Amino acid sequence: MDEALHHIIIVGGGAGGLELATRLGKTLGKPKKARITLLDFHRTHIWKPLLHEVAAGTFDAYENQIEYMAQAAKNHFEFRLGRMDHLDRATRTVYLAPTHNDKGEEIIPRRQFHYDTLIMAVGSVSNDFEIEGVSEHCLFLDTVRQAESFQNKLLEAYIRANTQSVPLMSGQLDVVIAGGGATGIELSAQLHKVSRLFKTYGLDQINPGDIQINIVEAADRILPGLPPRLSQATEDELTKLNIKVLKNERVVKVTKTELHTNTGRVIPACIKVWAAGIKAPDFLQDIAGLETNRINQLVVRPTLQTTRDENIFALGDCAECPWPQANSIVPPRAQSAHQQASLLAKSMKRRLAGKPIADFRYYDYGSLVSLGKYSTVGNLMGNLTGSVMIEGFMARMVYLSLYKLHQFALFGFYRTMMLSISHLFRASVHPEIKLH
Numbered sequence: 001m002d003e004a005l006h007h008i009i010i011v012g013g014g015a016g017g018l019e020l021a022t023r024l025g026k027t028l029g030k031p032k033k034a035r036i037t038l039l040d041f042h043r044t045h046i047w048k049p050l051l052h053e054v055a056a057g058t059f060d061a062y063e064n065q066i067e068y069m070a071q072a073a074k075n076h077f078e079f080r081l082g083r084m085d086h087l088d089r090a091t092r093t094v095y096l097a098p099t100h101n102d103k104g105e106e107i108i109p110r111r112q113f114h115y116d117t118l119i120m121a122v123g124s125v126s127n128d129f130e131i132e133g134v135s136e137h138c139l140f141l142d143t144v145r146q147a148e149s150f151q152n153k154l155l156e157a158y159i160r161a162n163t164q165s166v167p168l169m170s171g172q173l174d175v176v177i178a179g180g181g182a183t184g185i186e187l188s189a190q191l192h193k194v195s196r197l198f199k200t201y202g203l204d205q206i207n208p209g210d211i212q213i214n215i216v217e218a219a220d221r222i223l224p225g226l227p228p229r230l231s232q233a234t235e236d237e238l239t240k241l242n243i244k245v246l247k248n249e250r251v252v253k254v255t256k257t258e259l260h261t262n263t264g265r266v267i268p269a270c271i272k273v274w275a276a277g278i279k280a281p282d283f284l285q286d287i288a289g290l291e292t293n294r295i296n297q298l299v300v301r302p303t304l305q306t307t308r309d310e311n312i313f314a315l316g317d318c319a320e321c322p323w324p325q326a327n328s329i330v331p332p333r334a335q336s337a338h339q340q341a342s343l344l345a346k347s348m349k350r351r352l353a354g355k356p357i358a359d360f361r362y363y364d365y366g367s368l369v370s371l372g373k374y375s376t377v378g379n380l381m382g383n384l385t386g387s388v389m390i391e392g393f394m395a396r397m398v399y400l401s402l403y404k405l406h407q408f409a410l411f412g413f414y415r416t417m418m419l420s421i422s423h424l425f426r427a428s429v430h431p432e433i434k435l436h
């Protein structure tokens with residue numbers, strides 16, 4: 001490594017950060033125009049929008065994770081494992097907390113890295129709004145580990161119920177999802193599919209009709225980010241699947257066995273999922289005097305530079321970025337992170353060459369909600385070119401293309417195609433859901 005080179009540190013190897021590190025590694029790292037380092041506290045990357053499928057067991061996380069160290073070696077950047085917990089802007093230093101193994105033993109001591117340019121891409125976590133019992137009794141879908149523990153809990157509940165000699169208790173296999181946004185809706189459809197598939201794989205003592213999936217939404221409609229017609233169409237599809245949608249119900253308390261709402265409703269459920277909002281990680285709050293908002297996001301200018309430090313950029317879910325065309329801010333989505341990573345890949349080259357950098361312009365390609373295998377009747381897309389709405393097969397293809405774009409950015413076209421073909425072969429011999 002060449003210490004004299006301009007050092008660009010990217011913190012967070014998610015939907016945006018890993019794409020950016022890969023691009024900068026190829027364009028600046030390989031020709032030795034800059035030193036690129038990616039920091040993350042996980043060793044592997046998975047594209048976050050797939051986590052609800054990991055939770056339902058319809059997507060194998062191990063098959064599809066990317067090793068940061070291997071990606072770094074192939075693409076001319078460095079990877080360092082650790083969780084950032086502190087920043088010193090005066091000395092341009094990022095600090096990583098000590099890293100421990102599963103037994104609690106320290107494997108990497110506290111350490112620090114000097115940067116010339118810092119790019120924050122640490123994403124978001126679920127926001128429990130400090131509601132009583134949520135953090136103790138709800139499951140979250142922020143990490144692979146959480147998604148896998150969800151899948152394990154679901155499978156165990158089914159296996160137990162399948163062999164028990166007494167009838168099912170009230171709510172024994174029921175699921176309640178707090179939050180009627182895209183994550184909650186997509187998860188409900190996946191769980192519905194899985195509850196039917198369990199029977200195919202021998203858990204045949206349970207009648208799928210015994211399992212009630214509920215969605216609780218505080219607003220007066222689900223998918224508030226989509227046009228009302230699509231919210232209604234989605235709700236109709238969910239009703240056909242016997243998924244209960246409870247609107248105008250705000251969660252006030254969660255216990256080990258129930259979820260309570262402001263209207264006095266009590267919903268018994270063995271699995272309670274929290275998908276009712278996000279915030280940027282707490283360590284960002286007012287970090288090193290940078291401007292942050294009420295959900296800890298770093299406030300950035302249109303160039304994605306933080307408002308108080310032009311050497312620190314932020315992208316993706318952890319950034320509050322203006323979207324003047326919509327008189328709003330850029331939504332926390334994978335497509336935003338992808339587009340911002342593409343811009344910053346160009347901006348970094350221009351900055352090194354002493355040229356001015358461009359403003360970010362967000363293109364909203366629509367919001368897609370996949371109802372899994374019910375796609376022909378339920379995949380929806382809103383706001384494409386302002387008014388066009390597509391459903392069914394077309395919507396499914398556009399939905400899948402977002403993940404393909406991510407893979408192209410990481411592996412290039414040829415390797416992504418080979419990977420897709422290998423998955424088709426794999427799917428022909430493996431069960432549709434994970435059964436262990």
Ligand SMILES: Cc1cc2nc3c(=O)[nH]c(=O)nc-3n(C[C@H](O)[C@H](O)[C@H](O)COP(=O)(O)OP(=O)(O)OC[C@H]3O[C@@H](n4cnc5c(N)ncnc54)[C@H](O)[C@@H]3O)c2cc1C
Pocket residue numbers: 011012013014015016017039040041042047048049050051052082083084085121122123124141142182183281283315316317318332333334335336337368
């Ligand atoms: C279940 C689910 C379904 C979704 N579906 C969709 C969808 O269909 N379409 C869509 O557009 N969006 C969807 N999203 C939202 C999308 O996943 C996010 O908007 C996107 O991942 C944000 O990308 P990012 O790069 O900002 O952060 P992330 O992809 O979240 O990556 C953040 C990275 O930072 C790392 N990190 C965090 N803190 C630290 C730290 N202190 N130190 C070091 N590293 C750190 C994390 O390990 C992670 O690798 C979904 C989200 C979820 C949870």
